[in-house]
Amino acid sequence: MSYTPAEQSDNSRRMGQTVLVIDTDAVSLEVDGLLLDCDGVLVDSHSASAIAWNLWAKRWVPGFDFHRDVEHGRRITDLVAELISTPADVDEAAADLRQQELDHAADVTAIYRVQANYSTQAPPEAGQSSRRAAVR
Numbered sequence: 001m002s003y004t005p006a007e008q009s010d011n012s013r014r015m016g017q018t019v020l021v022i023d024t025d026a027v028s029l030e031v032d033g034l035l036l037d038c039d040g041v042l043v044d045s046h047s048a049s050a051i052a053w054n055l056w057a058k059r060w061v062p063g064f065d066f067h068r069d070v071e072h073g074r075r076i077t078d079l080v081a082e083l084i085s086t087p088a089d090v091d092e093a094a095a096d097l098r099q100q101e102l103d104h105a106a107d108v109t110a111i112y113r114v115q116a117n118y119s120t121q122a123p124p125e126a127g128q129s130s131r132r133a134a135v136r
Contacts, residue, residue, distance in 0.1 A: 047109075055100055
């Protein structure tokens with residue numbers, strides 16, 4: 001059976017699952033909670049993003065510099081559509097940029113105070129969900 005993202009999300013809620021819908025892709029997760037870092041409070045992704053975007057730009061937008069040219073807070077697809085001169089290449093270029101960001105995700109660093117607070121927590125007790133374990 002196939003669902004539109006909204007239908008799939010509603011159906012999954014009835015089944016007790018959490019569904020994240022990104023564009024037309026749905027991902028099912030079983031979680032106790034969700035923590036979003038939208039403004040650099042928990043992790044510093046600026047340097048990792050700069051590396052990913054600048055590597056991407058060598059192919060797609062020569063002369064682009066992340067530190068000088070990126071507009072933060074916008075969807076990748078929208079930015080890429082404005083930067084790429086050939087509209088037919090937007091989907092491929094956006095996919096390439098997403099992959100570059102994933103490839104450099106390990107370069108993201110925790111903000112010092114957050115890392116210190118969470119890394120000192122005790123591991124979960126026997127029988128507790130590992131999803132409640134400290135963020136590392």
